[in-house]
Amino acid sequence: MYGMVNKAVQDLVITNFGDEKWDLIKQKAGVEVDVFLSNESYPDEMTYDLVEAASEVLGVSGREVLHAFGEHWVLQTARQGYGSMLEANGRTLPEFLINLPTFHTRVAMIFPDLKPPRFNCTDIKENSLLLHYHSHRPGLTDFVIGLLQGLGKMFNTSTKIVVAQRKAEGADHDVFAVSWVEGEAG
Structure with a gap:
């Protein structure tokens, strides 16, 4: 998946739970990337590992993490990255x-x-x-x-x-x- 997906997971976590929780999630997922580049491709497994780690660290189900992430994607990530395309669609x-x-x-x-x-x-x-x-x-x-x-x-x-x-x-x-x-x- 492209880096913008992982950046969005990061943004969701930091916005709602803070930098410390994000650092714990990255550590638990075994992710050593400090800055995700939006246009660079990363292994899908990295994103899945981040979601699984978020579930464990935040004490919520994977389903809840994915629901929140999907909603965040539309209301934050897509609006910022594709605002005019969203409106035109x-x-x-x-x-x-x-x-x-x-x-x-x-x-x-x-x-x-x-x-x-x-x-x-x-x-x-x-x-x-x-x-x-x-x-x-x-x-x-x-x-x-x-x-x-x-x-x-x-x-x-x-x-x-x-x-x-x-x-x-x-x-x-x-x-x-x-x-x-x-x-x-x-």
Whole structure:
């Protein structure tokens, strides 16, 4: 994963728990990098190790860490790094979700070695849709839930997310049933 992912984990931890906790997490994860370079690629295992160590050091589940990280990614990291692209991708939650493939195409132009997940929407209705998530990286279902929660907040839209199918349980890919009420904060 690119360094900006690990920088975002670092930012989430330091903002909410302080530098000392971040140092403990890095130590527990065996990470000796002092400064993550946003455009440099790091092994996926490093990110997984940081999340696992954060769970242990902070005394919360890995699921909670990934939810918080997904939400932080949307509300902080993406807004700072891709603000104009986020705004151009949609004016409402459903519009944004439907346009996710275009968003990732634009991001891939910035990061040429990026292997982004693929998203597509089906069963689109007035207040719900199914979001299909295809990724070669295992274990990020809860991160996507956090992303969706963050997007709901970004669009001031109360959202409900249910995992309808899990790749970890034998499905071809994860599928999220997303429903919303626009204008109601989540």
